[in-house]
Amino acid sequence: MKDKDNVVYTVITGDLVSSKKVENRAFLQQKVELIMDEINEEFKSSLVVPFNFTAGDEFQGLVSELEVSFNLTQWWKRRLFPWRTRFGIGVGRLSTPIARATSSMDGECFHRAREAIEMAEKEKRYLIYRTGDFILDMSVNTVIFLMETIQRDWKEIHYKRYWLYKELGTLEKVATREDVSKQAVIKTLKAAKYSAIMKAEESIKILLSAFQNRLSLSTQRG
Numbered sequence: 133m134k135d136k137d138n139v140v141y142t143v144i145t146g147d148l149v150s151s152k153k154v155e156n157r158a159f160l161q162q163k164v165e166l167i168m169d170e171i172n173e174e175f176k177s178s179l180v181v182p183f184n185f186t187a188g189d190e191f192q193g194l195v196s197e198l199e200v201s202f203n204l205t206q207w208w209k210r211r212l213f214p215w216r217t218r219f220g221i222g223v224g225r226l227s228t229p230i231a232r233a234t235s236s237m238d239g240e241c242f243h244r245a246r247e248a249i250e251m252a253e254k255e256k257r258y259l260i261y262r263t264g265d266f267i268l269d270m271s272v273n274t275v276i277f278l279m280e281t282i283q284r285d286w287k288e289i290h291y292k293r294y295w296l297y298k299e300l301g302t303l304e305k306v307a308t309r310e311d312v313s314k315q316a317v318i319k320t321l322k323a324a325k326y327s328a329i330m331k332a333e334e335s336i337k338i339l340l341s342a343f344q345n346r347l348s349l350s351t352q353r354g
Contacts, residue, residue, distance in 0.1 A: 139196070139225065139226070140198075140223060140224060140225060140241070140347050141180065141194055141195070141196055141223070141224070141225070141226060141239070141241045142194070142195045142196070142197070142198045142201050142221060142222070142223050142241060143192065143193075143194055143221065143222045143223075143234065143241045143242050143244070143245035144183075144192065144193050144194075144195065144201055144204055144205065144219060144221050144245070145186075145190065145191075145192045145219065145220045145221070145222070145245045145246065145248070145249045146183075146190065146191050146192070146205075146208055146217050146218065146219050147189060147190045147191075147217065147218050147219075147249060147253075148160070148164070148189040148212075148215060148216070148217055148218075149215070149216035149217065149218050149258075160215065161189070163212070164189070164191070164212070167208070167211040167212060168182075168183045168184070168191065170211070171183060171204065171207055171208065171211070172193075174207070175195075175200065175204060175207075178195050178196070178197055178200045178204075179193055179194065179195055180194045180195060180196050180230060181193060181194035181230065181231070181232070181233065181234050181237070184233050184234070184235070186234065186235050187235075192234045192235075192245075193234065194230075194234050194237070194241075197344055198223055198263070198340050198343060198344045198347070199337065199340045199341040199344045201221050201261075201340065202333070202336050202337060202340060203337075205217075205219045205221075205259055206333075209258075210291075210295055213288075213291060214288065216258065217258070218249060218252050218253060218257070218258050218259075219248075219249065219252065219258065219259045219260075220245045220246065220247070220248030220249025220250070220251070220252055220260055220262070221245060221248055221259070221260070221261045221262070222240075222241045222242060222243065222244030222245030222246070222247070222248055222261075222262045222263075223241055223244060223261075223262070223263040223264060224239060224240030224241035224242075224243070224244055224264055225239055225240055225241065226238070226239035226241065227239040227240070240264070244262035244263070244264065245262065247262050248260040248261060248262040257276075257277065257280060258280055259276050259280075260273055260276070261273055261276075263343065265343065268339060268343050271339055272336055272339050272340065275332050275335055275336055275339075276332075276336065278332065279329055279332045279333070282324075282325050282328065282329060283324075283329070286324055289320055290320060290321075290323065290324040292310075293306055293310065293317055293320045293321060293324075294321065294324055294326050294329070296309055296310070297317075297321060297326065298330075303317050303318060303321075
């Protein structure tokens with residue numbers, strides 16, 4: 133294990149939006165636990181500390197690679213739909229040793245994740261990054277804001293067919309799965325401005341990957 137003082141980590145903090153208004157909270161929490169187990173297994177090679185509940189309906193995980201963080205939030209978003217989840221992602225060093233649960237840890241990555249999720253709650257956003265790099269934060273968070281602005285008009289069918297298109301790769305396969313015409317799928321995706329969303333997601337991943345590469349080079353030189 134590398135010296136923690138020379139390693140930069142990424143904290144992903146998630147919180148269920150308006151969960152206190154859910155009538156069957158026990159059912160919702162059980163669903164979150166099942167999804168958490170699924171995600172911890174799927175992303176186990178990237179997770180330094182697996183996701184776990186920290187307080188109330190808030191959950192948190194620690195990863196070593198920033199670029200995987202966006203994919204993780206999208207997994208959570210799809211698996212929990214139609215319930216909404218808010219995320220704050222923080223990047224930085226640790227001030228404590230790595231533990232079995234993030235609730236026993238501290239450091240600037242945790243402080244930045246807390247700042248991010250508090251700002252997301254204040255601004256009624258669903259995802260905000262705090263990396264310590266002003267230009268990256270401004271770029272990524274602006275792209276995310278524009279995505280969220282488009283998706284405010286999405287209905288369940290838009291989310292469902294967009295995710296299916298990303299999963300299956302062709303309009304024909306989505307149409308077959310949905311038992312509708314290809315034209316119906318095209319109409320739904322165009323209304324969702326799916327091409328703009330896909331380009332935005334790709335831009336976010338490129339920005340995060342480039343920053344991760346700079347961090348890796350900086351760590352090697354240090």
